[in-house]
Amino acid sequence: MSTATRPARAGAWLLAAPALGLLTAFLVLPYLNMVVMSFRTPSTSNVFAPGFTIANYVDVLGDEDLYYLKILWETLSLGFVTTLICLVLGFPLAYHLARSRSRWSALLYAFVLSPLLVGVVVRCYGWIIILANNEGLINSSLRQLGWIETYIPLMYNWVGVTIGLVHIFLPFMILPITAAIQSIDPRLEEAARSLGASRLTAIRRTVLPLAVPGIQAGSILVFVLTISSYVIPVLLGGFNVVLMPTLVVQQLLDAMLWPFGAALAFVLAIAGTVVVWLYLVLTNRLIRGVTG
Amino acid sequence: MTRVAIERLTKRFDDTLAVDALDLEIGDHEFVSLLGPSGCGKTTTLRCIAGFEEPTSGRIAFDGVDVVDRFPEERNIGMVFQNYALFPHMTVRENLAFGLEMRGVASAEIERRTRRALEVVQLGDFGHRYPRQLSGGQQQRVALARAIVIEPAILLLDEPLANLDAKLREEMRFFIRGLQQEVGITTVYVTHDQGEAMVMSDRIVVMFEGVADQIGPPQEIYNRPATRRVASFIGQSNFVAAEVVAREDPDHVRLTTPLGPMRARFSGETPPGAKFDLVLRPEAVAVTDDAGGDNTFRGRLEERYFLGNQLACRLRTEDGELMSLVAPPWLAAEVGAELVGHFAADRTWLVAR
Ligand SMILES: Nc1ncnc2c1ncn2[C@@H]1O[C@H](COP(=O)(O)OP(=O)(O)O)[C@@H](O)[C@H]1O
Ligand SMILES: [Mg+2]
Numbered sequence: 309m310s311t312a313t314r315p316a317r318a319g320a321w322l323l324a325a326p327a328l329g330l331l332t333a334f335l336v337l338p339y340l341n342m343v344v345m346s347f348r349t350p351s352t353s354n355v356f357a358p359g360f361t362i363a364n365y366v367d368v369l370g371d372e373d374l375y376y377l378k379i380l381w382e383t384l385s386l387g388f389v390t391t392l393i394c395l396v397l398g399f400p401l402a403y404h405l406a407r408s409r410s411r412w413s414a415l416l417y418a419f420v421l422s423p424l425l426v427g428v429v430v431r432c433y434g435w436i437i438i439l440a441n442n443e444g445l446i447n448s449s450l451r452q453l454g455w456i457e458t459y460i461p462l463m464y465n466w467v468g469v470t471i472g473l474v475h476i477f478l479p480f481m482i483l484p485i486t487a488a489i490q491s492i493d494p495r496l497e498e499a500a501r502s503l504g505a506s507r508l509t510a511i512r513r514t515v516l517p518l519a520v521p522g523i524q525a526g527s528i529l530v531f532v533l534t535i536s537s538y539v540i541p542v543l544l545g546g547f548n549v550v551l552m553p554t555l556v557v558q559q560l561l562d563a564m565l566w567p568f569g570a571a572l573a574f575v576l577a578i579a580g581t582v583v584v585w586l587y588l589v590l591t592n593r594l595i596r597g598v599t600g
Numbered sequence: 601m602t603r604v605a606i607e608r609l610t611k612r613f614d615d616t617l618a619v620d621a622l623d624l625e626i627g628d629h630e631f632v633s634l635l636g637p638s639g640c641g642k643t644t645t646l647r648c649i650a651g652f653e654e655p656t657s658g659r660i661a662f663d664g665v666d667v668v669d670r671f672p673e674e675r676n677i678g679m680v681f682q683n684y685a686l687f688p689h690m691t692v693r694e695n696l697a698f699g700l701e702m703r704g705v706a707s708a709e710i711e712r713r714t715r716r717a718l719e720v721v722q723l724g725d726f727g728h729r730y731p732r733q734l735s736g737g738q739q740q741r742v743a744l745a746r747a748i749v750i751e752p753a754i755l756l757l758d759e760p761l762a763n764l765d766a767k768l769r770e771e772m773r774f775f776i777r778g779l780q781q782e783v784g785i786t787t788v789y790v791t792h793d794q795g796e797a798m799v800m801s802d803r804i805v806v807m808f809e810g811v812a813d814q815i816g817p818p819q820e821i822y823n824r825p826a827t828r829r830v831a832s833f834i835g836q837s838n839f840v841a842a843e844v845v846a847r848e849d850p851d852h853v854r855l856t857t858p859l860g861p862m863r864a865r866f867s868g869e870t871p872p873g874a875k876f877d878l879v880l881r882p883e884a885v886a887v888t889d890d891a892g893g894d895n896t897f898r899g900r901l902e903e904r905y906f907l908g909n910q911l912a913c914r915l916r917t918e919d920g921e922l923m924s925l926v927a928p929p930w931l932a933a934e935v936g937a938e939l940v941g942h943f944a945a946d947r948t949w950l951v952a953r
C-alpha cells in the first residue's frame with residue numbers, strides 16, 4: 309500500500325464506525341453474554357445461581373447416551389445435505405442466470421428470488437398444503453391416480469424439513485454463484501472448446517474452479533442458515549425432527565435452563581465454525597492460481 | 601494441411617446482417633486476413649468457421665467435408681482470442697497441456713510437446729508461471745503456443761495484436777507470419793489494421809457491412825481496388841470524378857475529368873457512359889515543371905508537412921478539389937506557390953462511383 313491511500317483508509321474507518329458500534333452493541337455483547345451464561349451455575353428457582361462451573365459442558369458432551377452429540381451430528385448432517393442439494397440445484401441455475409441473454413432470464417431471476425419475498429411461516433404453510441400426509445397435494449393426487457393406497461410420508465420427517473430448507477435457502481446459494489460466474493470471461497469456455505473440450509467439460513474445467521469463491525460464499529451461507537434454523541424444522545418436522553436450535557429454545561423457554569441452553573448454543577457455534585473453516589481450507593486449494 | 605471453402609455464408613442477428621453471402625476459398629497453407637472497419641462482420645465470420653456461431657445460411661467445408669453441424673470441439677481448430685482467454689487458474693504449462701489432454705495424448709508426450717511449443721514462442725522458462733505473472737506480449741505468445749501445440753487443421757486469430765503496444769505489435773507481425781510459414785498451417789487472421797494485413801497475408805478479404813468487396817493479394821488490393829470504399833480504406837487516395845471517353849488498349853483508357861483530359865490504367869469493364877472515380881495514390885503524384893504534359897494538373901500549395909523522408913503536400917486545384925501528394929523533402933515551394941502535379945497513367949486505377 310502506498311502512503312497516499314492512508315488518509316482514505318482513516319476516512320473509511322470513520323465511515324464504518326456507526327456500523328461497528330451497532331455490531332458491538334447488538335452482536336458481540338449478546339454473544340459474550342451467552343458465553344458467560346454457559347459457564348454459570350444452573351438454578352431451578354432463578355435464571356442462574358452464583359458461581360461458575362463447567363458442568364453445563366460436561367452435561368452436553370458427556371451425556372451417557374451421547375444424546376446431545378447425536379443431535380449435533382444430525383444437525384450438521386442436515387446442514388451438509390441441504391448445502392449439497394442447494395449447490396447441485398443452484399449451480400446450473402446460477403450458470404444460466406449469469407450467461408443467458410434471453411428476455412426470460414429476468415423472469416427466472418424473479419422466480420429464484422421469490423422465496424425471499426414471502427414470510428417463512430407463509431412459505432411453510434404452502435409446503436404443508438403440498439406435502440401433508442393425507443390431504444396434501446402430492447399424496448391425494450397419487451391416491452387418485454391409484455398409484456398408492458395410503459400416503460407417502462413427506463412431512464413430519466427429515467424429507468419435509470430438507471425440502472423446505474432447500475426451497476428457502478436456494479437463493480442464498482444462487483446469488484453469490486451467479487455473481488461469481490458473471491465475472492468469468494465467457495471466452496474461457498470458448499477457448500476450452502476450441503481446444504477440444506465438450507461443453508460440459510469446458511464448464512467443469514474453467515467456470516467451476518473459477519466460481520469457487522462464489523460457491524464458498526453460497527455454501528457457507530446455506531450451511532450456517534440451515535444449522536441455525538428453527539421455524540422450518542418445527543413446522544415441517546414436528547416432533548420427529550429434533551435439531552440443536554430446537555433443543556436450545558426448549559432449554560431457554562420451556563425448561564428455563566439458561567446456562568445449559570447457552571452451552572448447547574455455544575457448542576453448536578463452535579462445531580459450525582470448525583466445519584466452515586475446514587471447508588475453506590479444503591476448497592482454497594482449488595483456486596491457488598487465482599488468489600494469493 | 602487443410603483447405604477451407606466458404607459458400608454464401610450468411611449470419612443474421614435479430615436485426616443486423618453481420619455477414620452477407622460471403623464466398624471464400626482458402627488454400628492449403630494459405631494465410632488469409634479478414635480486413636475491414638469495426639463492425640463489418642470479421643469476428644462473426646471467424647466464429648462461424650470456429651463453430652461458435654451457427655450460420656443463418658451457407659456452407660463451410662474443411663477439405664470438402666461440410667462442418668456446419670459440427671461442434672467447435674469437433675473441428676480441430678486452434679484459436680487465439682483478442683484478450684488471449686488464457687485460463688487464469690492454470691500455469692502456462694497447464695494451459696498448453698489442456699488441448700493435448702482433451703485429445704488423450706500420453707503425459708510424457710504432453711510434456712515433450714508443451715516444452716517444444718514454449719521454446720518455439722521463446723518462453724522456455726515460463727512454464728510454471730501463472731498468466732497474470734506475464735506481460736501482455738508474453739501472454740499473447742502463450743495464447744499462440746496453446747493454439748498450435750495441438751497441431752490444429754486451421755489456425756484462427758481474432759485481432760491478436762490489438763492489445764499490444766505499437767513496437768511489439770510490429771515485431772509480432774513478422775513473428776506470427778514466420779511461425780505460420782514454418783508450421784505451414786492454414787490461417788485466418790482478423791484485423792482492422794491494414795499494415796498488419798499487408799505484411800502478413802497471402803490474400804486479404806476486404807469487408808464492409810458484411811460484404812466482401814474484394815479478395816486478393818495485398819498488391820492487388822492496393823493497386824487495383826475493386827470499389828471506392830476499398831480504395832479509401834486501404835492507404836490514402838485522391839478521387840477524381842472521371843468519364844471514359846475511349847479505350848486505348850486492353851489496359852488503358854482515355855478520360856475526361858474536371859482537371860482536364862487524362863489517361864489511366866484500367867482493364868475492367870467500361871460500359872459507355874459509365875461514371876468512375878480515378879484513384880490517385882498520393883505517392884503516385886509528383887511535382888513537375890512540365891506544365892503542358894500528359895496527366896498534369898495545376899494547383900496552389902495549401903498545406904505542407906515535413907515528415908523527414910518526405911514532404912506531404914495538399915494542392916488546391918482550379919476547380920476547388922484538394923489533392924494530396926508526396927514530394928521529396930527538399931522541395932522549396934512555400935504555401936501559396938503555384939505547382940503542377942503529374943502522375944503516370946500506369947499508377948492509377950478506376951473504381952465505380
Ligand atoms: N451476438 C451478437 N448479437 C447481436 N449482434 C451481434 C452479435 N455479434 C455481432 N453482432 C453484430 O454484427 C455486426 C458484426 O460484428 P462483428 O463480426 O463483431 O464485427 P467486427 O469483428 O468486424 O468488428 C455488428 O453490427 C455487431 O453489432
Ligand atoms: Mg471483431
